[in-house]
């Protein structure tokens with residue numbers, strides 16, 4: 082089988098669109114015709130050279146599309162089904178998977194580091210050379226072959242362009258609030274970073290019934306968007322606005338770092354109240370380190386934790402999110418940013434790096 086895909090050759094080099102050779106679907110696999118694929122912060126880590134991953138590779142792990150073909154042994158999906166891709170297929174066997182934490186799966190993270198699927202293959206080549214897959218998915222392509230376990234049906238009524246956001250940003254951001262931290266009604270919440278994940282943290286906090294939701298982001302457009310999605314305060318990091326100080330004078334109950342940079346994690350921890358919880362949501366670059374005063378954890382009894390992909394099995398979390406979408410509590414369409422065809426992948430990456438509000442999408 083052939084499929085056009087955006088190929089990443091390494092930091093500082095332009096993507097090219099190539100027609101790749103794709104292995105036919107094996108037993109348990111499906112072919113998904115991609116409709117919309119988001120450019121996630123994780124992809125940008127690769128673009129900026131903050132990860133060491135093999136190239137050439139096809140990035141992209143946040144997408145929605147339509148089932149085009151199914152391999153043998155696939156019973157729960159049929160041609161024409163609309164699906165969202167999950168990038169965390171549980172191996173089902175490691176200790177983390179057995180504890181219900183597929184996003185912490187050791188073989189999965191080994192595969193992500195090696196640029197392969199969990200079984201060690203990539204199923205992609207160009208001129209006989211192996212092509213790798215970003216985040217064990219690689220869906221910046223017209224079509225992908227994936228395990229049927231990662232193609233999660235969404236039913237009808239949610240446009241695929243909007244649904245793409247569910248695949249990473251929404252599961253990560255809303256999941257951080259509802260499943261990882263378990264934010265309680267009337268809580269005070271701080272969100273550092275209002276990219277797509279941060280906007281979903283804001284929405285998760287609103288859904289959880291938080292009373293105060295303070296967003297910190299350097300970009301005007303993102304702060305404005307957060308206010309429209311439920312934030313009660315939005316400030317730039319360098320502005321000590323009286324509003325912010327009044328809102329979080331004693332610190333917040335929950336502070337989410339939606340960026341994953343040491344400076345944003347430290348800000349989140351500093352603004353967490355005694356006994357409160359700091360949650361690292363954004364993915365740090367390889368080699369990132371925190372410099373911490375241990376006194377914050379005993380004298381002030383703070384909790385510092387983190388979450389990957391919302392800390393819940395995506396197959397369990399996605400139906401919960403879809404229910405919020407259908408009830409009008411979870412906004413997707415307003416978070417869709419500029420969209421580009423596959424051939425304009427370089428413009429799309431440029432826009433994403435510039436921090437435009439909303440998720441930049443490719444419609445292959």
Ligand SMILES: [Zn+2]
Pocket residue numbers: 121122123142143249250
């Ligand atoms: Zn992602």
Ligand SMILES: [Zn+2]
Pocket residue numbers: 171172173174175176177178179183185186187188189
């Ligand atoms: Zn596992």
